[in-house]
Amino acid sequence: MSLLQLMGVTKRFGGLVAVNDVSLEIASGQLVGIVGPNGSGKTTLFNVISGVFFPEEGRVFFDGQDITRLPSYKRAPMGIGRTFQIPRPFGSATVRENVAVGAMFGTLGHQLNVNKSLKIADDIIEKVGLADHRNKLAGMLTPVEKKLMEIARALAMKPKLLMMDEAMAGMHPNDIDQMVNFIKKITQEESLAVVAMVEHIMRAVTGMAEKVIVLHQGSKLVDAPTKEALQDERVMEVYFGKSVEAL
Numbered sequence: 001m002s003l004l005q006l007m008g009v010t011k012r013f014g015g016l017v018a019v020n021d022v023s024l025e026i027a028s029g030q031l032v033g034i035v036g037p038n039g040s041g042k043t044t045l046f047n048v049i050s051g052v053f054f055p056e057e058g059r060v061f062f063d064g065q066d067i068t069r070l071p072s073y074k075r076a077p078m079g080i081g082r083t084f085q086i087p088r089p090f091g092s093a094t095v096r097e098n099v100a101v102g103a104m105f106g107t108l109g110h111q112l113n114v115n116k117s118l119k120i121a122d123d124i125i126e127k128v129g130l131a132d133h134r135n136k137l138a139g140m141l142t143p144v145e146k147k148l149m150e151i152a153r154a155l156a157m158k159p160k161l162l163m164m165d166e167a168m169a170g171m172h173p174n175d176i177d178q179m180v181n182f183i184k185k186i187t188q189e190e191s192l193a194v195v196a197m198v199e200h201i202m203r204a205v206t207g208m209a210e211k212v213i214v215l216h217q218g219s220k221l222v223d224a225p226t227k228e229a230l231q232d233e234r235v236m237e238v239y240f241g242k243s244v245e246a247l
């Protein structure tokens with residue numbers, strides 16, 4: 001059984017179809033890249049999966065349950081974690097406190113007190129390489145450090161599914177490689193399914209994803225093993241702006 005299954009999901013904003021009849025499946029522990037040009041519906045798809053928006057059509061299943069209309073605050077404890085494309089940390093709290101909040105809202109939340117949450121936070125902060133910054137106010141971090149903190153916050157939730165919304169944008173290639181290795185390792189250790197949506201950073205996608213789903217104007221264009229997907233002519237057309245009339 002898949003961890004996540006979408007069946008014919010459509011999300012509209014007025015007349016605009018942001019996600020158009022998308023079906024997909026993600027298995028437990030699978031690393032999936034969701035890519036596509038700006039405006040192709042990636043963030044909206046994540047919002048539908050995390051419950052920020054409900055779709056007009058279709059169904060979303062997670063861990064065998066229909067969660068199509070489940071409010072988002074009930075999804076995080078089930079194991080759906082995410083980062084935001086635009087990080088929104090609590091700027092006047094420390095890095096440690098921000099990450100601990102992630103732990104409290106995650107799958108272990110009901111069994112954690114403040115000290116246990118801080119312990120999980122310390123462990124993850126160390127793993128993502130932010131140990132030197134743990135007592136800094138989040139508002140003082142550089143943009144890249146904020147992205148790392150977002151990843152730490154999502155990981156502290158101990159999710160079964162981690163959706164990263166351009167979490168590696170702006171990072172140095174060396175840091176991306178390091179992050180890719182870290183995510184791969186943690187996926188194996190904790191059998192976490194990771195959906196990394198990395199639009200411009202093909203390096204991260206090819207280094208990490210087992211399969212790639214390509215969105216184009218809200219529709220799913222390609223869903224295939226990474227190598228095959230990246231050699232697909234239609235993907236080249238989407239990325240290099242040629243006509244896709246032929247589809």
Ligand SMILES: Nc1ncnc2c1ncn2[C@@H]1O[C@H](COP(=O)(O)OP(=O)(O)O)[C@@H](O)[C@H]1O
Pocket residue numbers: 013016017018036037038039040041042043044045
């Ligand atoms: N909250 C919203 N209200 C209205 N339109 C939106 C909203 N969010 C996204 N859109 C529109 O939906 C389309 C897909 O956007 P988005 O999901 O952000 O794409 P991506 O993340 O792939 O860049 C775009 O045309 C965008 O303008």
Ligand SMILES: [Mg+2]
Pocket residue numbers: 042043044085
């Ligand atoms: Mg986006």
